[in-house]
Amino acid sequence: MLSNKIIGILKRELKDKLFAKSFIFMTLLIPGIFVISIGIQVLIYSSEDTDKHQIVIFSEVAGLEKHLQKSINSELKNDFQYVVDVREIPGTQFNKEFNSLKPLLLNNSISALIFIPKKAISDKHVSYYSRNPKNSQIHNRFSGIINQAIISFYFEGKNLSENDIQFAKENVRYDELKVSEDSIVESGIGAEVLSFLFIFLLYLSILFSGQMVLRAVVEEKNNRIVEILLSSVSSNELIVGKILGSAITSLAQMLIWLLPLIFILSSSWYLLPPELIVSVSAWQWLYYFVNFLIGLVTYLGLFAAVGSIFDNEQDAQSGMWPLMMLVMIPFFIAISVHNNPNNSIAVSTSMIPFTSIMVMPARMGLIDVPLHQFLISLTVNFITLILIFPITGKIYRIGILQTGKKPNFKEVLTWIKMKNL
Amino acid sequence: MSVLKIQNLSKNFGKIQAVKNINFTVPENSVFGLIGRNGAGKTTTIRMLMNIYLPDEGEILFQGEKIDSTFKDKVGYLPEERGLYKKMKVIDTLLFFAEIKGIINQKVKRKAFEYLERFALTDRANSKIEDLSKGNQQKIQFISTILHNPEFIILDEPFSGLDPINTDLLKDIIIEMKKEGKIIILSTHLMDYAEKLCDNIAMINEGKIILNGNLKEIKxxxxxxxxxxxxxxxxxxxxxxxxxxxxxxxxxxxxxxxxxxxxxxxxxxxxxxxxxxxxxxxxxxxxxxxxxxxxxxxxxxxxxxxx
The missing domain is CATH 3.30.70 (Alpha-Beta Plaits)
Known part of the structure; x- marks a missing residue:
């Protein structure tokens, strides 16, 4: 199937891309940037607020104070970040107290002032005064404390045991069970994470190697190497060799990224928390890889065709945006199907050309996709690849030797219709 | 006996008629000059000879048979606008161009070093192309054109950018190749070189052949x-x-x-x-x-x- 000439082109591409210093650099750099950016986020989040906070809680409800104190003592036992002052006051006195503390609120000596009115016992509405009422950290901490105090107060004297009250305070928790044709299993997020990882890597690979192919094509055209190449190989052999070279490079890169992950998953299977265990069949793995390759090759062909239209990089960048949309739209749909992988948009886009490449794996990570939909998706992707290749090949063949004036869209369409090239 | 026969060849690009019904024959054992002004249709004709473009009409016969993609392997082509991979090493470049002509063996490597020696470039075998002077890049380009020992050589403005000593060296090699029985098409707008080297010429103007035949007789x-x-x-x-x-x-x-x-x-x-x-x-x-x-x-x- 592969002629010696394609292998010659492929070997040069691999030497240029896979065995280049830049490949090693990028392969390490991208996860590095990833880890660093996540690390920075975590750092910002965790060190977001280590300042001491003075919180004042006024309660109009007689008898709530001791519950609040108890709740504070148990919740903030090891947390010395907060100094909480709880006072019981009559409602009429609140304004006076508020006005006297207002300067301290304004100069941040007091971070928040919470007023629990009498009716909070029935509707759980409390007032929160602060210079920064959106501070979620204090919100989250104190809504729980106040809620527990109100619940304890509410059931006090109703002849309920401490256990009953504790039970009443608990939230409902789901045990997620995934129902499929032949089993009902506890649903983990492992498969979902893996499918999104594949989609994300596909997205990254298309963008990176797509631009790389585009730049290489523009460079070959600009340098006029292409004329010499075409005196030895056909334009189809050239484009196939180039695309295979880039696809293999991307696949190798993805394997390098995934192998440690696969190794960890398989060697420490029982040490992982159950929700992270991945129940992905060998077929599904195979599908992900095949889908990755089909998607990559389809898009790389398009990038090469767009590159061949232009003879300098600036023009090529401007001509690339429709293609970028064709990569980004499926990616964002794939990410958003998370909420409901069975809504009509998710189902239809998982079976139409281009979007299917990313939306179908996303759905597969979440649910058991009906077999017919899966087969339609796979067929659509194959047909897209088979149809798109002669078209991109044609554009490439004509574009690559055209110099001078930048062709417009209409001209490119006439290239596609040309019979004798 | 003619070896390459071009018959009623035409090529249009949209409304532009680049080549209009041209006919000429290239006899064996000769240097054939394809001459004409810039934009006359020489490159389009050459690209059709190389099977890079398919003609709209007409045909090209090599030793009596219509050319196909295998013809490419028999040809060495030095285009007017040169191009090499800048980051590639000299020896890798030469071997790559031979490989895509279908030749991978130790003999071709030996031959590559022989040519490098002839052009006084042996010490640059492992240099990157971008580190060579323009003239030296030109020589590498020429070596890559003939390294696979083609029967048929197309040289488009081969002397541009070369100093007189290297021009003479190139001329010697062209004459040598002619003696070896190879067919050489020299495309140029420099009439002086064409006059000195060519046995036969075809003059092309605005896509048409306006003169064709043996140079001595024409003169x-x-x-x-x-x-x-x-x-x-x-x-x-x-x-x-x-x-x-x-x-x-x-x-x-x-x-x-x-x-x-x-x-x-x-x-x-x-x-x-x-x-x-x-x-x-x-x-x-x-x-x-x-x-x-x-x-x-x-x-x-x-x-x-x-x-």
Whole structure:
């Protein structure tokens, strides 16, 4: 199937891309940037607020104070970040107290002032005064404390045991069970994470190697190497060799990224928390890889065709945006199907050309996709690849030797219709 | 016997007719000049020869058979606009171009080093292309054109960018290849080189062949009644001379067409009588350059086939 000439082109591409210093650099750099950016986020989040906070809680409800104190003592036992002052006051006195503390609120000596009115016992509405009422950290901490105090107060004297009250305070928790044709299993997020990882890597690979192919094509055209190449190989052999070279490079890169992950998953299977265990069949793995390759090759062909239209990089960048949309739209749909992988948009886009490449794996990570939909998706992707290749090949063949004036869209369409090239 | 036959070849790009129904034959064991102005249609013709473009009409026969993609392996092509991978090493570049012509073996590596030695580039074998001078890059390009030992070599402006010593070296190699029985097509707009190297030529103008045949015969044909005269004297009096049809002034050299080709002796006498200081007088002489200008100016549909 592969002629010696394609292998010659492929070997040069691999030497240029896979065995280049830049490949090693990028392969390490991208996860590095990833880890660093996540690390920075975590750092910002965790060190977001280590300042001491003075919180004042006024309660109009007689008898709530001791519950609040108890709740504070148990919740903030090891947390010395907060100094909480709880006072019981009559409602009429609140304004006076508020006005006297207002300067301290304004100069941040007091971070928040919470007023629990009498009716909070029935509707759980409390007032929160602060210079920064959106501070979620204090919100989250104190809504729980106040809620527990109100619940304890509410059931006090109703002849309920401490256990009953504790039970009443608990939230409902789901045990997620995934129902499929032949089993009902506890649903983990492992498969979902893996499918999104594949989609994300596909997205990254298309963008990176797509631009790389585009730049290489523009460079070959600009340098006029292409004329010499075409005196030895056909334009189809050239484009196939180039695309295979880039696809293999991307696949190798993805394997390098995934192998440690696969190794960890398989060697420490029982040490992982159950929700992270991945129940992905060998077929599904195979599908992900095949889908990755089909998607990559389809898009790389398009990038090469767009590159061949232009003879300098600036023009090529401007001509690339429709293609970028064709990569980004499926990616964002794939990410958003998370909420409901069975809504009509998710189902239809998982079976139409281009979007299917990313939306179908996303759905597969979440649910058991009906077999017919899966087969339609796979067929659509194959047909897209088979149809798109002669078209991109044609554009490439004509574009690559055209110099001078930048062709417009209409001209490119006439290239596609040309019979004798 | 002709080896390469181009028959009724046409190529259009949209409304532009780049090549219009051209015919010529390239005999074996010869250097064939494809000459013409910039944009005349030479490159399009060459690209059709290389099977890079498919002709709209007509056909190309090599040794009596229609060319196909395997023909590419028999050809070495040096395009006018050179291009090499800048980051690639010299020796890798040479081996890569041989490989895509279908040749991978130790012999080709040895041959590559032989050529590098001939062009005094052995010590640069492991240098990157971008570290070479333009002239040296040019030499690498030339080596990559002939390394796979092609039967048929197309050289498009091979001398541009070369110093006189390397130009001579290249000329020697071209003559050597001709002696080895290879067919060489030299495409150029530099008539001087074409005149010195070519046995046969086809002149192309605005997509059409306007002259085709053996160079010697063409020159003989065009030279009849032509005088080449070198002088620093004033020749204004010749405007009214009864012998002269046309004078072209090249500064210190004049090309004069006589009304009657047998009257060059009488014409010489007229010059002497008018005390013209003659440093060179050549009867029945014309340069390819003049033929080219003459034909390109008087654009004609008529093809001058000189047999």
């Amino acid at each position: 003989q044909n065009f030279a009849k009644g032509r005088i080449l005269l070198d002088t620093d004297s004033d020749l204004d009096f010749l405007k009214t001379s009864r012998f002269v049809e046309k004078i072209e002034n090249f500064g210190n050299q004049f090309s004069i067409k006589l009304k009657n080709e047998s009257e060059h002796q009488q014409f010489l006498l007229e010059l002497l009588n008018n005390k013209v200081n003659i440093t060179k007088f050549a009867a029945n002489e014309i340069s390819l350059h003049e033929i080219f200008i003459q034909l390109a100016e008087n654009e004609t549909d008529e093809v001058k086939n000189v047999k």
